[in-house]
Amino acid sequence: MSTSRISRRYAQALFELSREGVALQDDLSAVAAVVANDEVSELLESPQYPAALKQQVVIKAAGGKLCSEVERLLAMLIDRNKASLLPEIATMVEELIHESESELEADVTVATALSQARQTKLSKALAASTGQSVRLSVHEDKSILGGMVVRIGDRKIDYSLRTKLAGLRRALAS
Secondary structure (H helix, E strand, O other): OOHHHHHHHHHHHHHHHHHOOOHHHHHHHHHHHHHHHHHHHHHHOOOOOHHHHHHHHHHOOOOOOOHHHHHHHHHHHOOOHHHHHHHHHHHHHHHHHHHHHEEEEEEEEEEEOOOOHHHHHHHHHHHHHHHOEEEEEEEEEEOOOOEEEEOOOOOOEEOHHHHHHHHHHHHHOO
């Protein structure tokens, strides 16, 4: 499993906690900044120091008192030798919080230009399906032949004619 998938799982859990009212973003950012330091990183990677000492060093360097959720996360990551993921996790949590508070960016690829009325209709349909307002970024790519490809975050919705023809070709070949 890639480290970004692992980080995304932790970030999603922390994001859910923050949505429930747990104030952890400042503590998480402080811990991530400490872990990103080269000297602290070397200490965390060294097998000669016990996990409890590593945790104490990071907590003191981050300001002394952390919320219990961030302390538990830090202890767990140190025990699993994955403390180096903290900066990536903190960045992902910030992105998730930002996305939840603002509109989503949808990257739309079409074969021919979309009229303003169709863009508005597409934006409203995507907003209804995601529950958030959506800002479109439309690009033309004649190679998709027709239809559209919509990317919202890490989701991809492919309604292109090129993909449908490729699927038909595979179905006929088997």
